Amino acid sequence: MDKSVKNIAILGSTGSIGRQTLQVVRNLHSRFRVVGLAAGQNMELLSEQISEFKPKYIYYQNQKSRFQIPNSNFLPMEEIAGLPEVDTVVIATSGKAGLSATIAAVRAGKNVAIANKEPLVMAGEIITGEAKRRGANILPIDSEHSAIWQCLRGEKQPPSRIILTASGGPFLGYSESQLARVTANQALKHPSWKMGKKVTIDSATLMNKGLEIIEAHWLFGVPIDNISVIIHPQSIIHSIVEFADGSLKAQLSYPDMRLPIQYALTQPERVPNPELPQLDWNKTRVMTFGPPDLKAFPCLELAISAARKGGTYPTVLCAADEVAVDLFMKKEIKFTDIARLVKQALKNHKPITHPTLEDITETDERTRKLTLKLARKKK
16 A cells, blocks of 8 residues: 555535545545545435545445445444544534544544534543644644644744634624624625535624634634634635734635645645635735624624633533524524524533533533523523
8 A cells, every 4th residue: 555645534525624625635636545434414425425535434424324335334433533544534524523533533643634613612621632642633624723833833932822814704894783684595605715504604603713712722722812803804814823022924825725625634745736726916905904893793702701711611602502503594593693592501501620521512412402492482
């Protein structure tokens, strides 16, 4: 077997990040071999991916479907993540679905390319601790965290401050009354990025940016209060790092998730890929910046508060948000109810300071039930 070829497993292969990861693999086929694919309910797309990439191991959540794939083995995601022949595990699932697989990959000492925010938000202390003990490398795929990672390479001193950029989503400049009337279809029309439904709604509420603050804290060891957010609608600068002497470094590129995905898979190399877009500086004439509107978008402040409190508060934040976003997409609650339900769930929480995985799982389940109850009570 060619040792120069990296064996990868993609968990969440039919989602937005999973599909874009396979696009990168397709364009750099001499460098990668797909040995594992895991998906949820989209059996038609998974079948197409299996036919093209011929993984040895597969998983699908759709238990009603039991189609047979020649020369493929059905395994749980956690087992695929820990397989000896896997070099890199791409965590491209949505919500808390990737938590156990992320921990399994880290405990197996893998390169873990992570796009799913919730595992680090919910269990950052556990995951980063295990990574240090097991020699695992956590490779951020999020454009913001990839930008920070790239800016820090070669630096011998830690950053004094991290500035995350946010496009502001489709409702930038909206008033609270306007936000109360927006629909899921409107919220899913992100002005800059092609992403999955959950993260797109989170971008519209700015919850996504709050989760990124917590994630950056665990990835780079920077205190929560040294991480801030600025609105940058053009989405050209993906994050900024400030150092002790006041110098700043920023990473710029066209807003396309395939760029940070490819960097996570090929680093420290930068590999030419004709399919990836490049900025046209003759057209990129203006870049603007401004503070987020915390009154209109309270999810960001809720996330920062949960991050400062720590313990199981971030788990409550994730669980309540996931339930609320699902209810909004089903047209059962208003856009502004997402923040309301998250706030109520956090208010009702009795925290655990240094939770175990069992504590996190129990808190997650309890919060989901409470959030549903709160939503029904409002009706």
